[in-house]
Amino acid sequence: MPRRPARSHLLGLIAAAVIPVWLFAAYLLGQYALHERSRFEQDALQTARQVSLVVEGEIANLQTILDGLSKSAALANGDLAGFRGEALRVVQGTDRIIVLRDLGRNQLLNTEIGYGAQLPPVEPMSARDREKLKASGIFVSNVFASKDPQDHRISVAIAVPVLTGEDLLLSISVPTARIRDVMMPAVPEGWTVGIGDRDGTYVARSKSHEEMTGKPGLPEYLEKIVGRSGSFTSRNFEGTTLLAGYYRSSYSDWFYTANVPLSVVQAPLWRSLAAICGIGLLALLVSMALGYVVGKRFTVATAELAARAEALGHGRTVEPMSTSVAEFAAVAQALVDAEHAIAERRYELETVLETVPAAVWFTYDPKALQVIRNRFAAELMGLPTDGRKSFGAPDLVINTVAVKDGHTVSREDRPLSRAMRGELTDNEEFAYILPSGIERFLLSSARPIRDPGGSIIGAVQISLDITDRKRGEEHRKLLANELNHRVKNTLAVVQSIASQTIRNATSLPEAGRTLSSRLVSLAKAHNLLTQKNWSGADLNDLITASINPHAPMERFQISGEKVWLPPNVALSLALAIHELTTNAIKYGALSNAKGSVSISWKLVSQKRHRRLELDWREKNGPTVGPVERKGFGTQLLERVFASDSAGRIVLTFEKSGLVCNFQVNLSGSNEAQVPKAFSS
Known part of the structure; x- marks a missing residue:
């Protein structure tokens, strides 16, 4: 009888049932993606505002300290030594530094430098900064480096009136790490929050703070921070595309940004896509039911094919199948061929699997670069065991360093490669350093696999993990040496x-x-x-x-x-x-x-x-x-x-x-x- 492809019988039915569902689901997915993007933008803006409130609360606390010191009687009377003692009590046990200076280049007092020592000059206060100090009563500085280039700080300053002459400037500085610590409770999990000063230099960052503080932000990132608040997408230093919300404070003129990888924003979209796939699968099942009604001969052929697949799975003989569907006939013949191939390999695989928990490697590659490994071997090499391809499928070997008797062993001289050359190895100890840096000690034996004519067609290696035993031996030696050393020292003291x-x-x-x-x-x-x-x-x-x-x-x-x-x-x-x-x-x-x-x-x-x-x-x-x-x-x-x-x-x-x-x-x-x- 004539055979026609199954596709020609079912294509029209499947298309009629599935395509409309997928189109509708795609429309819903697009609407959902727009909604999620808007929600993340609002979350980013809200997070940036919350962090600004927390940080500016800390700045307000520093201002309160300065306000209290500015009312010191010692300062009013010009008693710098007495005022320095008060300032030292304020900063004692902290990483804060208090400085009293004029608006020019002269320092009058610095709690970090001993009293009476010559104080180095400082940068004069610019006219713009003076105007801001005069208008708001407080001046929050940009990031600056202290004597230690790795110690970046910010300072808060207020003006101190003087009866004669120009006002003085009283400031308190803290490390930028303090700003980072203050803002961290307000940073949501999975988000990165950054704080920049008026010049676009990082003050603090919730991640990689030590590497980023005091460094300028990316120009393409900074140029998008326009106005008081907003959101945008941009790449960061690592090249990751971010969705960012920003808020610029009128109190300190710093800007606060809350960033989340765009991939996180798009994650709901991918979940929805998975849902669509599920819907598609359901539609496919419905189509299969309709196909059964429309053409029962397909279901009969499918049932026969399923019965042969089940027989293959249980190790029974697979009989040839007669059907009018060309694809079903080809699959049935493939199952028959697979049953013969599996029978030839079954006994050797059963023998190998019985050796668990030993690690087993097969290779049929002359260079031993393609291997078949069991589950225990994958675990020893640090490879994932969940979702792996079935045992018997070859994989590339991983790049490890093998050491024997203190010498590095090349891949050509390892047991599996030597077995491919016909050598026999028994109970050889090797230390393997994995790509992750983990070291494992294995006791390995290897044998060649020969065909009935005696030719080498492959090799097998079996290894036992003796890492715990080796480390136990080393630990006992270390403890014995340490105990001997301490006892000798103690006896020398007592003597x-x-x-x-x-x-x-x-x-x-x-x-x-x-x-x-x-x-x-x-x-x-x-x-x-x-x-x-x-x-x-x-x-x-x-x-x-x-x-x-x-x-x-x-x-x-x-x-x-x-x-x-x-x-x-x-x-x-x-x-x-x-x-x-x-x-x-x-x-x-x-x-x-x-x-x-x-x-x-x-x-x-x-x-x-x-x-x-x-x-x-x-x-x-x-x-x-x-x-x-x-x-x-x-x-x-x-x-x-x-x-x-x-x-x-x-x-x-x-x-x-x-x-x-x-x-x-x-x-x-x-x-x-x-x-x-x-x-x-």
Whole structure:
């Protein structure tokens, strides 16, 4: 009987059923896209306005601080030293800087520069900026760089009237990162908000702030910011097309932009397109039902074809099919051929899949660049396993670096390639570095695959993931070395303490008591370091732990900023504080009921170096006389920070009591070193 293509039977019916639905859906999609675009534009404008309100609230807070300082009596009386003290109290503990200057180039006060030091000249205030300051009573600057080129700041300034002469300018500056932090709660998820000054330079940005602050915006972007508010589309620095809404503030004359990738705006359109596809599929099903009614012979042939496909899926024999539809006959014959091919491959694939969770690679490529991998192999190589093509479809190998015995192995010398040349490999260990940078250790074996005539037609490699085992071995070695090192250091410290204590003791009981006390102090310092995994110790906690077992804390006045000490400095300082405390109990301020001890410290930074300056000062104790003999405590104090690298210590025996000044270098301290007091 004559055979005609199925397309000629069904094309008219499918077109009549589906095309009108698709046209209507396309119309609805266009209307929806216009609505969504308008909604995102309104959201962008609203977000820009909200961010401007939040940021300008912060600027208003800075203005309030300046208004309060401008009413200072010290400033009104010309007492710059007193006024500087007030300003320092305002900015203490913050990254703010207060400057008092004239409208020319002269600075009168700068909280960042010590009082009495020569203040560098500044840029004079332009006539336009003076007019704005006069009109609004406040001036918000553009972005400018401080002494550190990486530290970009903005300032808020007000005029301070002076009885004689021209008004002064009082300003407070903050890093642009502060503006970024203030605006972040108002930034919706998935949006990028930028703030620009009057010249179009970035003040802050919700993303990549450090890279963008202080840099000019794209000219093609800035030229579209016209008027008070609006929206537009433009490309950003990365070349991504954005939908942007902007608002220019009359308060600071800065502009605020809220940006969202145009792809996000168009996402509803794509979702609608997916819906249209679903509708199309439904229409197709309806058309198939109509096709069944119109031509039952197609449905009978389809059912027979489906039965053969099901037989193929369940591994049964596929019988040839007789039909008048040429395409169905071709598909049926293809199913018969596929059933024969699958039978030939079924046994080898079943054998391979039984080896899971081992990674398996097949190749029939002479260069081993096209491979067939199982699921476990894909996971090991960092490839996605969801939605992958079925097992048996070849893929290109990924670009990895293989290392064996410390040497890089080329792809030609790896097990699968060697197996394609007829070599056999067994249990060879390789380290593979994936494109993502992840390192995996594999134990691999490979064999060639031969046809019945003995010719090599492919190869198979089976690998076991031994990454956890290798890393466990390395971790155990590291822990053993670290433990050995710390035990040696601790024993060296204890040995030196014991030797010096016994050498300077007048009796064995005294030596026992003194040694026990010093070892307890050392143990408490060790406890503090152990609680922090030997990363260091807090200075205040260290002092408290060293004093508390020996003397009441109410006899001490302790003050200073938070300081984190490296392990070696912490151990030495703990022993030093212990020696000072026990000496004060025996001979000094703590030997009577009225004496007290003041402990204070501060951090001093010089370029890349940090130095701790700590003062121990005894008061109201017995009168201090000249020292005739140095005991171990005094020797320890003089030697604990004696080297130039660690710092220095100065002991002063004043009549009012002992004064001990420590100067300890904190930069470059190495926790692996034994404290200097015990190295000899």
